[in-house]
Structure formats: structure tokens, C-alpha cells
Amino acid sequence: MHAQAVSQVMRSRRSVRAFRPGQVPRELVEEILGDAACAPSGANIQPWGVHVLAGAAKDELGEALVAAFRADAGLPPAHFPQPLPEVFQARLMDFGARYYGAAGIDRTDAAARARQTERNFSFFGAPVGLIFSIDRRLKPHSWIDLGLFAQNVMIAAKARGLDTCPQVAFAPFHELIAAHLQMPPEQLTAFGMSMGYGDTDAPVNQARMPRERVQDFADLIGF
Numbered sequence: 298m299h300a301q302a303v304s305q306v307m308r309s310r311r312s313v314r315a316f317r318p319g320q321v322p323r324e325l326v327e328e329i330l331g332d333a334a335c336a337p338s339g340a341n342i343q344p345w346g347v348h349v350l351a352g353a354a355k356d357e358l359g360e361a362l363v364a365a366f367r368a369d370a371g372l373p374p375a376h377f378p379q380p381l382p383e384v385f386q387a388r389l390m391d392f393g394a395r396y397y398g399a400a401g402i403d404r405t406d407a408a409a410r411a412r413q414t415e416r417n418f419s420f421f422g423a424p425v426g427l428i429f430s431i432d433r434r435l436k437p438h439s440w441i442d443l444g445l446f447a448q449n450v451m452i453a454a455k456a457r458g459l460d461t462c463p464q465v466a467f468a469p470f471h472e473l474i475a476a477h478l479q480m481p482p483e484q485l486t487a488f489g490m491s492m493g494y495g496d497t498d499a500p501v502n503q504a505r506m507p508r509e510r511v512q513d514f515a516d517l518i519g520f
């Protein structure tokens with residue numbers, strides 16, 4: 298059917314961390330979210346919530362987050378268990394080498410790394426910032442639904458020439474975000490995302506993240 302087109306979009310999506318200034322029309326965002334909402338969810342409960350911010354609304358949240366990040370500087374990121382199993386630690390190190398290498402940052406330069414991490418909170422200069430949230434009363438399997446929804450957002454965006462970066466960096470600041478966006482108390486920020494037209498010339502966007510080969514992560518049985 299459209300396998301080639303879909304495959305091309307999936308294979309060309311990358312996490313983009315520098316954007317051109319061009320604005321994204323509201324109608325385009327609505328189209329993308331409409332596509333994304335076709336994601337499956339357990340018992341079709343559709344547990345996703347998303348705030349989509351542009352202009353002053355995005356900038357104001359970004360400024361509050363940058364201030365909070367600076368105040369918290371030095372705290373270790375809590376996204377992964379310590380110690381991380383060896384296989385994942387090796388991939389994480391490879392990621393760091395590629396990411397900081399592309400950004401021209403010496404890995405031993407903690408201050409430069411912190412400045413780059415801080416860029417998460419201004420949505421890497423993207424014109425649109427998204428905050429994905431979920432009802433905190435749900436169990437982990439419903440978080441899968443939120444992830445599927447977010448992947449659909451990224452693919453629907455890429456199909457329209459828009460780039461994205463999913464960002465768990467927002468999660469530790471969920472209380473600030475909830476207060477800023479006046480979320481109902483049950484709603485918990487899971488991650489954020491930058492969206493816009495990627496700056497293809499930016500050094501940081503030259504990073505390429507490899508994938509394991511299919512035969513190394515999949516067991517095909519009975520074929």
C-alpha cells in the first residue's frame with residue numbers, strides 16, 4: 298500500500314535539537330494531533346493529554362523551567378536506574394559521544410553539558426512546545442498508550458515536514474508545569490516535545506543514532 302512512504306517517514310525521523318524560526322500554523326498542529334489520536338490504547342481509554350504551546354505561552358513556561366533547572370543544577374537525572382545494566386550503559390555512553398560530539402562539547406566539560414541540557418527547557422528554540430500528561434491514577438500499561446500517541450505525533454509531524462524531539466527532561470519539573478498550566482491534580486506530566494522546522498545545518502542536528510540489527514533484538518520463531 299503506502300509502505301514505502303511510511304517507511305521513509307519513519308526512517309527519516311530524528312530527534313532534532315535546533316530549529317529554524319518558522320511558525321507552525323494552528324491548523325497543522327490540529328491535523329497532527331487528529332492523526333496521533335488514532336493511536337491504539339488499552340480498552341480504548343485514550344489516556345493521553347497534551348498542552349501545545351506557542352508564542353508567549355511557550356516562552357513563559359520555558360523561562361520558568363530554565364530558572365528551576367538552574368536552581369536545581371547538580372542534581373543527577375533520575376530517568377534511569379543506577380547502576381544501569383551494562384548493555385544499556387554502553388549504548389548510553391555511545392549516545393553521549395555522538396550527541397556531545399555533534400554539539401562540539403567536550404564530555405568532561407560539565408558546565409557546557411549543563412548549558413546544552415538547559416536548552417531542553419527552551420524547547421531547543423522550536424516554535425512549538427508540547428507537554429504530554431497522563432492521569433496519575435492509571436497503571437504503567439496505560440503509559441504505553443501515551444508513548445504510542447507521542448510516536449504518532451512525531452510521525453504525523455515528520456510526514457508534514459516538521460521535526461520533533463521527545464524530552465523526558467521535563468518530567469522532574471512536573472509540579473512546576475502543573476501549576477503553570479493549571480492542570481487538574483490527577484494529571485501528571487510524563488515528558489515534553491519540541492516541534493518545528495529543523496535547522497539541517499546546525500551541528501547538533503548532524504548526530505546520527507544507530508540501531509541494533511533486527512536479528513540482535515528479535516527472536517523469530519516458527520517461520
Ligand SMILES: Cc1cc2nc3c(=O)[nH]c(=O)nc-3n(C[C@H](O)[C@H](O)[C@H](O)COP(=O)(O)O)c2cc1C
Pocket residue numbers: 310311312313314392417462463464465466467488506
Ligand atoms: C521517552 C524519550 C525521552 C527522551 N528525552 C530526551 C531529552 O530529555 N532530551 C533530549 O535531547 N532527547 C531526548 N530523547 C531523544 C533520544 O535521545 C533519541 O530518541 C535517541 O537518542 C535516538 O535518536 P533519534 O531520535 O534521533 O533516532 C528522548 C527520547 C525518548 C523516546
